[in-house]
Amino acid sequence: MSLRADLEIIQQWIKPGSHVLDLGCGEGELLRHLRDHKQVQGYGLEIDPEKINACIQHGVNVLEQNLDKELNNFEDNSFDTVVMTQSLQAMHFPDRVLEDMLRIGHEGILTFPNFAHWRCRWYLGTKGRMPVSEFMPYTWYNTPNIHFCTFKDFEQLCRERGIKVLDRLVVDQTHKRSWLSGLWPNLLGEVAIYRISR
Amino acid sequence: MSTLPADSVGLVTPQRHTFSEPLQLACGKALASYDLVYETYGQLNSAADNAILICHALSGHHHAAGYHSEDERKPGWWDSCIGPGKAIDTNRFFVVSLNNLGGCHGSTGPSSIDPESGKSYGASFPVLTVEDWVHSQARLADVLGVQQWAAVVGGSLGGMQALQWAISYPERIRHCVAIATAPKLSAQNIAFNEVARQAITTDPDFHHGEYAAFGVIPKRGLMLARMVGHITYLSDDSMGLKFGRELRSEQLNYDLTSVEFEVESYLRYQGQEFSGRFDANTYLLMTKALDYFDPAAAHGDDLAKTLAGIQASTLVMSFTTDWRFSPARSYELVNALLAAKKQVSYLEIEAAQGHDAFLLPIPRYIEALSGYMNRIEVTS
Numbered sequence: 001m002s003l004r005a006d007l008e009i010i011q012q013w014i015k016p017g018s019h020v021l022d023l024g025c026g027e028g029e030l031l032r033h034l035r036d037h038k039q040v041q042g043y044g045l046e047i048d049p050e051k052i053n054a055c056i057q058h059g060v061n062v063l064e065q066n067l068d069k070e071l072n073n074f075e076d077n078s079f080d081t082v083v084m085t086q087s088l089q090a091m092h093f094p095d096r097v098l099e100d101m102l103r104i105g106h107e108g109i110l111t112f113p114n115f116a117h118w119r120c121r122w123y124l125g126t127k128g129r130m131p132v133s134e135f136m137p138y139t140w141y142n143t144p145n146i147h148f149c150t151f152k153d154f155e156q157l158c159r160e161r162g163i164k165v166l167d168r169l170v171v172d173q174t175h176k177r178s179w180l181s182g183l184w185p186n187l188l189g190e191v192a193i194y195r196i197s198r
Numbered sequence: 199m200s201t202l203p204a205d206s207v208g209l210v211t212p213q214r215h216t217f218s219e220p221l222q223l224a225c226g227k228a229l230a231s232y233d234l235v236y237e238t239y240g241q242l243n244s245a246a247d248n249a250i251l252i253c254h255a256l257s258g259h260h261h262a263a264g265y266h267s268e269d270e271r272k273p274g275w276w277d278s279c280i281g282p283g284k285a286i287d288t289n290r291f292f293v294v295s296l297n298n299l300g301g302c303h304g305s306t307g308p309s310s311i312d313p314e315s316g317k318s319y320g321a322s323f324p325v326l327t328v329e330d331w332v333h334s335q336a337r338l339a340d341v342l343g344v345q346q347w348a349a350v351v352g353g354s355l356g357g358m359q360a361l362q363w364a365i366s367y368p369e370r371i372r373h374c375v376a377i378a379t380a381p382k383l384s385a386q387n388i389a390f391n392e393v394a395r396q397a398i399t400t401d402p403d404f405h406h407g408e409y410a411a412f413g414v415i416p417k418r419g420l421m422l423a424r425m426v427g428h429i430t431y432l433s434d435d436s437m438g439l440k441f442g443r444e445l446r447s448e449q450l451n452y453d454l455t456s457v458e459f460e461v462e463s464y465l466r467y468q469g470q471e472f473s474g475r476f477d478a479n480t481y482l483l484m485t486k487a488l489d490y491f492d493p494a495a496a497h498g499d500d501l502a503k504t505l506a507g508i509q510a511s512t513l514v515m516s517f518t519t520d521w522r523f524s525p526a527r528s529y530e531l532v533n534a535l536l537a538a539k540k541q542v543s544y545l546e547i548e549a550a551q552g553h554d555a556f557l558l559p560i561p562r563y564i565e566a567l568s569g570y571m572n573r574i575e576v577t578s
Binding site: 065075 | 513
């Protein structure tokens, strides 16, 4: 099984034998990989019944819990790493989830799409309408993505909250890096993978 | 020619084993000898690593699957989940289901004859705890040649036994499946049990539990106990859907005692039917075992510490409209398992049927149970 490209990058940042919480774990691909290759004990949170079932069938620890409600049941510093991929923009209170990630885990790893990517800017600038693409296929009224932000916005929030950015990888939709997006990340990067801590 | 469904375990015959080694009980007393009645479905494999123990709830018994005769109207109480190709697949697993000690379906209980006195135990039967049950079940496992259960599975009071197994015999259980249960009863839970017990013990036919000597049974008390219990098994939604405010006749009678609403009629029927088949002392004993269950009490009320030694992976499931053991109660267990860094999965199943949902073939529930059970490794 080949791992989704962003998960392949993320797994390199996770230490063998560590304790991992995956917020919005989907079918448990990352946790399965970490369990099988890095002796990681992990748990995933998910609310989609189909995806929960897939986790169960693959022997991944999965808890049916909504990230948008509180994560108070997780103790402070009870995990080494808390991961959240492609969900930040769908949260009602992204800042609270971010704070919770770093309360529960020593480190957080998260990925989200960049709303300042030149294609978004072009779409909004020329059509005057909310961007719709293959990558962001929803219209404004039915999108789960209610809190889009840009890399700059995110890093601003991190500064305000005293969150350290340990690593940042800016990639395209297929999670490949290019020297151009390294040069002008907020304009040319489509997805960012951040490693953060207190 | 058999007319039984193809996915049934078919005809089953209950078995009985007499244990003559005394069993020390939590109450301080001991049972010198006792019988356990049980059924098995499927075959124990040569490695003896495919055995599943099914633990029953308050009024359950050993007959969990299949039929006792071709004419039996209904199969065992969990036939929807146990059988060839079902969630607990008897093609893979050797399934054991027993009537708990203190029961009234064949295992030694208050209505059994006390060999010392030659009369039925009645009120002198010792009060039992979930722990006592688990110890008696461990002896049954020994008799069956099962060193380690692949899984112990139970709902409600049965889920408490599954959890107690993981705590008491960590090396003898690989998976714990705890459904619609709680790590201990709340004051409200105990209160409902107390109403049920009061109904029984204040029945003039109860005779301090020695009703057998008088040739009567406290039918009225049992009926009331079941009626109040039954309300806690259903949800407001499911009762609303099933009965609403439907009347038995065209109009109100304006009298104080007749059965007017359908829901009254239903509860009376349930109570009456139950009072004819269940022993009052056993009912008292089962509700006490529920009230006493609190494994964390011995560990300073720290459930995570209580679970520190368990080795089993656990699947916890709850149902949205269950208010007897609500999802929040299951989450207490899940949080403690998380804090203890144990393998755990949790599902909250959308279901209108209240606590009773754990006995019903709700597709998402069955699919999850099936998915979990199929992952359990056994030697083929």
